Amino acid sequence: MTDLSKIRNFSIIAHIDHGKSTLADRLIEFCGAIEARDMKAQLLDNMDIERERGITIKAQTVRLNYNAKDGETYQLNLMDTPGHVDFAYEVSRSLAACEGSLLVVDASQGVEAQTLANVYQALDANHEIVPVLNKVDLPAADVDRVKTQIEDVIGLDASDAVEISAKTGLNIEGVLEAIVARLPSPKGDREAPLQALIVDSWYDAYLGVIILVRVFNGELKLGQKVRFMATGATRELDRVGIFTPKKVAVDRLGPGEMGFVTAAIKDIRDTKVGDTITEERRLAEKPLAGFKPSIPVVFCGLFPADAADFEHLRDSLGKLALNDASFQYETESSAALGFGFRCGFLGLLHLEIIQERLEREFDLDLITTAPSVVYKMFMTDGTVLEMHNPADMPDVVKIDHIEEPWIKATIMLPDEYLGGVLALCTERRGIQVDLTYVGGRAMLVYELPLNEVVFDFYDRLKSISRGYASFDYHLEGYREGDLVKMSILVNAEPVDALSMIVHRSQAEYRGRQLCERLKDLIPRHLFKIPIQAAIGAKVIARETIAALRKDVLAKCYGGDISRKRKLLDKQKEGKKRMRQFGEVEIPQSAFIAALKMGDN
Numbered sequence: 001m002t003d004l005s006k007i008r009n010f011s012i013i014a015h016i017d018h019g020k021s022t023l024a025d026r027l028i029e030f031c032g033a034i035e036a037r038d039m040k041a042q043l044l045d046n047m048d049i050e051r052e053r054g055i056t057i058k059a060q061t062v063r064l065n066y067n068a069k070d071g072e073t074y075q076l077n078l079m080d081t082p083g084h085v086d087f088a089y090e091v092s093r094s095l096a097a098c099e100g101s102l103l104v105v106d107a108s109q110g111v112e113a114q115t116l117a118n119v120y121q122a123l124d125a126n127h128e129i130v131p132v133l134n135k136v137d138l139p140a141a142d143v144d145r146v147k148t149q150i151e152d153v154i155g156l157d158a159s160d161a162v163e164i165s166a167k168t169g170l171n172i173e174g175v176l177e178a179i180v181a182r183l184p185s186p187k188g189d190r191e192a193p194l195q196a197l198i199v200d201s202w203y204d205a206y207l208g209v210i211i212l213v214r215v216f217n218g219e220l221k222l223g224q225k226v227r228f229m230a231t232g233a234t235r236e237l238d239r240v241g242i243f244t245p246k247k248v249a250v251d252r253l254g255p256g257e258m259g260f261v262t263a264a265i266k267d268i269r270d271t272k273v274g275d276t277i278t279e280e281r282r283l284a285e286k287p288l289a290g291f292k293p294s295i296p297v298v299f300c301g302l303f304p305a306d307a308a309d310f311e312h313l314r315d316s317l318g319k320l321a322l323n324d325a326s327f328q329y330e331t332e333s334s335a336a337l338g339f340g341f342r343c344g345f346l347g348l349l350h351l352e353i354i355q356e357r358l359e360r361e362f363d364l365d366l367i368t369t370a371p372s373v374v375y376k377m378f379m380t381d382g383t384v385l386e387m388h389n390p391a392d393m394p395d396v397v398k399i400d401h402i403e404e405p406w407i408k409a410t411i412m413l414p415d416e417y418l419g420g421v422l423a424l425c426t427e428r429r430g431i432q433v434d435l436t437y438v439g440g441r442a443m444l445v446y447e448l449p450l451n452e453v454v455f456d457f458y459d460r461l462k463s464i465s466r467g468y469a470s471f472d473y474h475l476e477g478y479r480e481g482d483l484v485k486m487s488i489l490v491n492a493e494p495v496d497a498l499s500m501i502v503h504r505s506q507a508e509y510r511g512r513q514l515c516e517r518l519k520d521l522i523p524r525h526l527f528k529i530p531i532q533a534a535i536g537a538k539v540i541a542r543e544t545i546a547a548l549r550k551d552v553l554a555k556c557y558g559g560d561i562s563r564k565r566k567l568l569d570k571q572k573e574g575k576k577r578m579r580q581f582g583e584v585e586i587p588q589s590a591f592i593a594a595l596k597m598g599d600n
């Protein structure tokens with residue numbers, strides 16, 4: 001049994017690419033948890049896509065044993081956290097399981113938007129924070145400037161920041177000593193009734209649902225009958241273990257410790273993340289303060305390109321949902337695309353990752369409809385509806401007003417790009433809250449409607465700032481907006497997959513852009529095809545795809561003009577008929593391409 005004073009639970013927080021995973025690998029290696037030859041680069045990121053994209057999605061934990069310079073052996077529990085803004089929620093739950101954080105800052109880049117966002121979350125969780133300056137091996141590293149930045153921007157004392165290179169392994173021991181000396185040990189009572197926090201859970205084909213836990217009071221033991229306080233379900237624990245990072249069985253987990261349990265659970269929905277596990281025989285009085293459930297904020301339709309793949313898509317979504325409780329889906333049908341699913345995501349990156357996994361791991365060809373946020377419809381009869389799909393827009397005369405979600409965004413960038421970024425934020429209906437300069441960079445705070453961000457905001461921001469701007473946001477709440485449904489009509493038929501909710505001031509611009517794109521994306525037919533964007537019955541933008549001309553004039557080469565006219569008139573009649581009966585074929589790729597708005 002490890003004495004509480006010899007335990008340290010910590011997370012590593014950082015902006016993307018500042019070296020969090022590399023440092024985690026080094027710590028694991030230094031503590032000898034795994035042999036160097038077993039070491040795959042970036043052990044903690046265990047999904048292929050994560051490794052390829054170099055981003056961390058699922059929170060993971062590792063127990064390390066560290067023989068400190070004071071002669072004692074410490075149990076260090078490292079909780080990995082995802083770095084991307086879409087997964088801020090997963091960061092907060094990882095933080096709730098620890099007492100301290102290592103704040104990794106790239107010494108050549110300095111403080112970025114997500115450094116700030118994560119550090120504020122850690123401070124909210126009452127963490128003790130040790131600043132770590134990474135990449136000091138780089139010629140561009142400027143340790144003093146970044147220390148000043150940490151002090152000025154974040155308000156943390158950086159005088160004893162640990163200077164390291166995770167890549168070369170320089171001063172990794174310095175990090176471990178700082179963890180032991182500067183982070184607090186957990187508190188807890190072994191004799192008290194069991195309270196263990198469910199930090200995460202995922203489905204494993206062999207073991208069923210694996211639950212990642214942090215014990216606060218009491219003990220988790222093999223064979224123990226436990227109760228999940230939120231759902232009231234009871235189970236017997238059939239496995240208790242830790243990650244080293246390999247799974248290793250232990251017979252119990254005491255206060256302050258982290259590890260995993262299994263209990264023959266098939267559905268991860270039965271194990272609510274943030275719930276408290278207690279002992280059936282001796283119930284805890286109350287659950288631990290959990291965390292708010294993650295709510296999907298971006299919705300879109302996913303349709304199989306080949307209708308015959310519908311069942312396969314359903315199975316695949318079911319499998320993905322087993323490991324990702326924040327991902328939601330339900331069936332949907334569209335006149336243009338047939339049967340598919342309406343899916344909810346934490347953000348755009350989450351959407352992209354799911355889409356990519358479906359295509360890659362499940363070999364599916366998909367059509368994605370325009371991403372949409374959740375609108376609140378206040379109806380004239382006093383009811384409030386939540387709308388996830390523009391196709392469900394109620395009759396406008398029954399709507400009193402509509403509210404849309406707003407975010408507060410922090411953008412950090414070198415000031416030469418400020419003009420362009422300010423223009424982008426204004427164009428997206430942004431309201432400037434703050435503009436300050438810190439250590440040679442501008443820090444912009446804006447309120448923005450999420451609707452304007454889900455399309456291509458990141459892409460635009462990146463291209464305007466040549467990749468130097470960093471961005472982070474959180475939801476602020478709902479505000480009333482002058483929002484309308486814009487429909488797209490191709491040959492007078494509404495294409496529901498392309499309809500979207502837009503702000504009235506943006507409708508014409510978006511409509512025109514979409515029509516122009518579709519004009520290039522839909523192949524010519526034998527008849528003329530009008531493409532229109534409309535709000536209700538009012539057309540706000542229009543393009544026409546010219547008809548393919550049969551080469552009728554070739555016949556009268558050199559002939560007189562009246563004969564030509566006659567032939568052309570005849571052809572026009574033929575076209576009319578075709579327009580009446582004909583069907584326009586829209587290539588699948590057009591849907592996706594048309595929706596990639598903005599970057600012309």
Ligand SMILES: Nc1nc2c(ncn2[C@@H]2O[C@H](COP(=O)(O)OP(=O)(O)OP(=O)(O)O)[C@@H](O)[C@H]2O)c(=O)[nH]1
Nearest residue numbers: 017018019020021022054055056083135165166167
């Ligand atoms: N030169 C140098 N490069 C480093 C150092 N540490 C990490 N890197 C490199 O920086 C890049 C990003 O490192 P990661 O460890 O993947 O960063 P991360 O913060 O885990 O990124 P996410 O998982 O996406 O949040 C990789 O190419 C690393 O090889 C360092 O000390 N020096």
